[in-house]
Amino acid sequence: MPNLTQETLSMNSITRRDLFRTTAGAGVAFLAAPSLAIAADEPAKLYTLPKLPYAFDALEPHIDAMTMEIHSQRHHKAYVDNLNKALAGTDWAGKPIEGVLAGLDKLPEKVRGAVRNNGGGHYNHSLFWQLMSPKGGKPSTALSKAVEDAFKDQVNMFKLLKEAAMTRFGSGWAWVIVKEGKLKIVSSPNQDNTLMDGSGTPLLGIDVWEHAYYLKYQNKRADYVDAFFKVINWDFVSERFAALAKG
Numbered sequence: 309m310p311n312l313t314q315e316t317l318s319m320n321s322i323t324r325r326d327l328f329r330t331t332a333g334a335g336v337a338f339l340a341a342p343s344l345a346i347a348a349d350e351p352a353k354l355y356t357l358p359k360l361p362y363a364f365d366a367l368e369p370h371i372d373a374m375t376m377e378i379h380s381q382r383h384h385k386a387y388v389d390n391l392n393k394a395l396a397g398t399d400w401a402g403k404p405i406e407g408v409l410a411g412l413d414k415l416p417e418k419v420r421g422a423v424r425n426n427g428g429g430h431y432n433h434s435l436f437w438q439l440m441s442p443k444g445g446k447p448s449t450a451l452s453k454a455v456e457d458a459f460k461d462q463v464n465m466f467k468l469l470k471e472a473a474m475t476r477f478g479s480g481w482a483w484v485i486v487k488e489g490k491l492k493i494v495s496s497p498n499q500d501n502t503l504m505d506g507s508g509t510p511l512l513g514i515d516v517w518e519h520a521y522y523l524k525y526q527n528k529r530a531d532y533v534d535a536f537f538k539v540i541n542w543d544f545v546s547e548r549f550a551a552l553a554k555g
């Protein structure tokens with residue numbers, strides 16, 4: 309098994325200039341969205357599978373190594389490959405993914421569905437890997453205050469987020485999103501997210517596709533959701549909230 313502990317996601321670095329370049333033409337709602345895409349200074353190119361910022365087994369026993377490996381190296385890779393295929397030969401090829409998802413209605417109709425599914429899959433999973441860490445931690449003061457304002461406390465936020473995860477029928481995601489500095493919990497089907505309808509930017513999300521948990525948890529989605537809560541990378545989420553709340 310490759311040791312990925314020294315490797316990091318280049319997507320973590322965010323500058324104000326990148327935010328604006330990344331989201332140019334994508335609409336006001338996305339001006340504060342941290343980029344999950346290729347560097348803005350590079351010419352258009354193919355999307356690539358990001359490397360995990362930890363080893364496949366780093367989240368054991370909560371999320372097992374085989375699930376992490378298959379989920380990232382096969383499922384996420386398929387989204388990347390299919391996204392590249394769908395956009396090949398169009399002006400959108402390799403463009404920052406946030407803008408692509410915000411502009412789905414501008415895409416040629418024949419590729420729109422494939423880009424929605426695979427572009428959504430690429431964005432959602434690129435975020436998801438960074439949301440987890442073996443080191444734990446706790447939310448920043450600013451994020452804790454936003455959580456208290458929206459949900460009373462973190463315990464209640466987890467309760468509501470778990471409800472969203474459990475009531476999402478079939479495959480999808482449960483989200484904590486940010487809109488104008490305020491937090492809200494929603495869920496989405498398939499690989500959709502709230503960039504697509506402009507209702508907010510994902511801050512924290514739980515993949516509730518069976519491929520995310522079936523090997524270890526089988527049909528026990530609730531146990532997987534509880535396990536996810538134990539590996540949240542609060543430093544990353546707090547930094548992301550700070551960037552998004554600046555608007």
Ligand SMILES: [Fe+2]
Nearest residue numbers: 383515517520
């Ligand atoms: Fe997934």
